[in-house]
Amino acid sequence: MCKNNVIGSGQGSPFGARIAIRNKKHRGTTAGMCPGYTQANVVILPKDEADAFLNYCLLNPKVAPILEILPPGSYRPRIAPGADIRRDIPLYDMYMDGYFEGSYSDIQELWQSDFVTFIMGCSFSFEQELIREGIPIRHIDMKKTCPMFKTSLPCNPYGFLYGNLIVSMRPVRDDHIERAIKISSLYPKAHGGPIQIGRPEEIGIRHIMLPDFGDVVPIGPDETPLFWACGLTATYAVLNSRPRLIITHHPHCMFITDIRINELKNFDDTLGL
Amino acid sequence: MCKNNVIGSGQGSPFGARIAIRNKKHRGTTAGMCPGYTQANVVILPKDEADAFLNYCLLNPKVAPILEILPPGSYRPRIAPGADIRRDIPLYDMYMDGYFEGSYSDIQELWQSDFVTFIMGCSFSFEQELIREGIPIRHIDMKKTCPMFKTSLPCNPYGFLYGNLIVSMRPVRDDHIERAIKISSLYPKAHGGPIQIGRPEEIGIRHIMLPDFGDVVPIGPDETPLFWACGLTATYAVLNSRPRLIITHHPHCMFITDIRINELKNFDDTLGL
Numbered sequence: 001m002c003k004n005n006v007i008g009s010g011q012g013s014p015f016g017a018r019i020a021i022r023n024k025k026h027r028g029t030t031a032g033m034c035p036g037y038t039q040a041n042v043v044i045l046p047k048d049e050a051d052a053f054l055n056y057c058l059l060n061p062k063v064a065p066i067l068e069i070l071p072p073g074s075y076r077p078r079i080a081p082g083a084d085i086r087r088d089i090p091l092y093d094m095y096m097d098g099y100f101e102g103s104y105s106d107i108q109e110l111w112q113s114d115f116v117t118f119i120m121g122c123s124f125s126f127e128q129e130l131i132r133e134g135i136p137i138r139h140i141d142m143k144k145t146c147p148m149f150k151t152s153l154p155c156n157p158y159g160f161l162y163g164n165l166i167v168s169m170r171p172v173r174d175d176h177i178e179r180a181i182k183i184s185s186l187y188p189k190a191h192g193g194p195i196q197i198g199r200p201e202e203i204g205i206r207h208i209m210l211p212d213f214g215d216v217v218p219i220g221p222d223e224t225p226l227f228w229a230c231g232l233t234a235t236y237a238v239l240n241s242r243p244r245l246i247i248t249h250h251p252h253c254m255f256i257t258d259i260r261i262n263e264l265k266n267f268d269d270t271l272g273l
Numbered sequence: 274m275c276k277n278n279v280i281g282s283g284q285g286s287p288f289g290a291r292i293a294i295r296n297k298k299h300r301g302t303t304a305g306m307c308p309g310y311t312q313a314n315v316v317i318l319p320k321d322e323a324d325a326f327l328n329y330c331l332l333n334p335k336v337a338p339i340l341e342i343l344p345p346g347s348y349r350p351r352i353a354p355g356a357d358i359r360r361d362i363p364l365y366d367m368y369m370d371g372y373f374e375g376s377y378s379d380i381q382e383l384w385q386s387d388f389v390t391f392i393m394g395c396s397f398s399f400e401q402e403l404i405r406e407g408i409p410i411r412h413i414d415m416k417k418t419c420p421m422f423k424t425s426l427p428c429n430p431y432g433f434l435y436g437n438l439i440v441s442m443r444p445v446r447d448d449h450i451e452r453a454i455k456i457s458s459l460y461p462k463a464h465g466g467p468i469q470i471g472r473p474e475e476i477g478i479r480h481i482m483l484p485d486f487g488d489v490v491p492i493g494p495d496e497t498p499l500f501w502a503c504g505l506t507a508t509y510a511v512l513n514s515r516p517r518l519i520i521t522h523h524p525h526c527m528f529i530t531d532i533r534i535n536e537l538k539n540f541d542d543t544l545g546l
Contacts, residue, residue, distance in 0.1 A: 097480070097483055098483065150513065152430055152433075152435040152513075154427055157425055157477070159474075160425075160474070160477055160478075160479040162425040162437075162477055164435075201432075201433070204430070204433055204435050204513070205433075206433040206514050206515050207370065207515050210370050210371065210515050240423065240425075240477070241479055242479050242480050242483050
C-alpha cells in the first residue's frame with residue numbers, strides 16, 4: 001500500500017508517505033500504509049472552541065486519546081518531524097456552524113493564526129500488529145474502508161459536546177479473538193482493546209450488514225465481530241456543539257505520525273502538553 | 274389557513290381539511306389548520322417492527338403520546354371518521370433500512386396488509402389554544418415552520434430504539450410564560466408543558482439561531498424561548514434501529530384528527546387499545 005512513497009527518506013517511511021500525500025501522489029484512505037507507525041485523527045478548532053474540546057477528550061480518553069496538541073497557529077507537529085498539518089492529510093473536511101461546508105486536499109489557504117490542532121490515535125495503528133501476528137484485517141484485504149456503527153452508549157458529555165459512542169468493527173476468527181484483544185489492548189493511545197465482542201445488539205447495533213459509515217464487510221461462520229471505540233465519536237460530539245468552524249481529516253484519510261507502534265505502548269502525552 | 278377546506282362537511286372542519294389534502298387542494302405544513310382540533314404524528318411500521326415501537330412509546334409518553342394504534346392493515350382511524358391514513362396527510366416520508374427512500378403525497382400503492390399505524394399527539398394541537406388566550410405563536414405569524422433542536426437529554430431506550438430528546442421551540446413574552454406553561458400542561462397527549470424554559474444551554478443547545486430542523490424565528494428582548502418535547506424524537510429513535518421499512522408524516526405535515534382540543538385534556542387511549 002506504500003508503493004507511492006518513493007519521495008523523502010525512503011519507501012514506507014512516514015516522512016515519505018506524507019510527502020507523497022502532500023504532492024498528491026497518494027490520495028484516499030491511509031489504511032494499510034506505513035506498517036509499524038501510528039496513524040492519527042486530527043481535529044482543528046479556533047482557540048475559543050479548543051478548551052471545551054480538550055476537556056471532552058480528557059473525559060473520554062478511550063474515544064479521543066491525545067497524542068499531541070499544537071499551540072494556536074502552529075502546523076508543525078513534534079510527533080511528525082518535517083510534517084505540515086495543513087498539507088499532509090489526503091483529504092480534509094470543513095464544517096461551519098455544524099453544517100458540512102466542503103472537502104479540501106490542502107488547507108493552507110483556510111489556515112488561521114488561532115487554529116489549535118488536536119492529534120489523536122487511531123485504531124488503524126494496531127491493525128498492522130494484528131496482521132503481523134497472523135490475524136488478517138478484512139477491510140484491508142478487501143481494499144475497503146472499515147465499517148463503523150453508531151451505538152446506544154452515551155459518552156461523557158462536556159458542556160455542548162455530547163453524543164453516543166461510534167465504533168469500528170473487525171471480524172476476527174474465533175481462535176484469534178483472545179490474541180486480538182491482547183494485542184490491541186497494548187495500545188490505549190490507539191483506542192486500546194475492543195469495547196464489545198460478538199453481541200452488537202447489546203450496544204444498539206441491530207444490523208451488522210448496515211454500517212452507519214464505511215463499507216460492509218462479510219463475517220465468516222467461524223468469525224465474531226469485535227468492536228473498537230472510534231475517533232469519529234469525538235468529531236460528532238464537536239459537531240453537536242455547532243462550532244463556528246471545525247476542520248478534520250476525512251474519514252479513513254488519517255495523519256501518519258513518526259511514532260513507532262512499539263513506542264505507542266508507553267506513549268506519555270503529558271510530556272507534550 | 275383553512276381556506277382550502279371547502280369540500281366535505283364545511284370550512285375548517287377536520288373532515289373538510291382531510292378531503293382537501295386528499296384531493297391535493299392543500300399541500301405543505303398543517304400548522305394553524307383547523308383551530309380547536311388535535312393534530313398528530315403518524316408512524317407506520319410492519320407488524321414485526323411495531324411491538325418494539327409500542328414499548329418505546331410507553332416508556333417515553335412525553336415524547337410519543339399515543340392517541341390510537343390501528344390494527345395490522347387498517348387505515349381507518351376511529352379518531353378521524355371517514356379518514357384514510359394512506360391519503361390524508363400532505364406528505365409522507367419513507368425510509369428503508371434507516372436510509373431515506375423518498376417522499377410521497379399518497380401511499381396507497383405502498384400499502385401492505387401488515388402495516389401497523391401509530392397516531393401520536395403533536396404540539397401544534399395546543400398552539401391555537403395559546404393564540405386564543407392572547408399568546409401569539411411566532412412561526413405561525415411568520416408562516417414558517419417551527420424551529421426544532423437536538424438536545425443532550427437521552428430518552429429511555431428500548432432495545433434498538435434509542436436517541437436523545439428533540440424539542441420544538443416557541444419564544445414567549447415574559448409576562449405570558451406562566452400562562453403558556455399552564456395551558457400547554459393541560460394537554461399531556463400533545464406533549465404537555467415545556468421541558469425547559471429559557472436555558473437552552475442546559476439541554477445542550479448552544480446556538481438558538483441554528484435549529485437542527487425547521488426555520489429560524491427571532492426572539493424579542495422581552496421574550497424567552499420555551500422548549501417542548503417533539504414527536505420527531507420517536508421517529509429518529511426508530512431510524513436508529515434501522516427498521517426494514519418505516520413510513521412517517523413529513524415534518525410539519527401532520528394528520529388532523531376529529532379530537533376536539535377540549536376532549537384531548539381527558540383523552541384516555543386505553544379505551545382504544
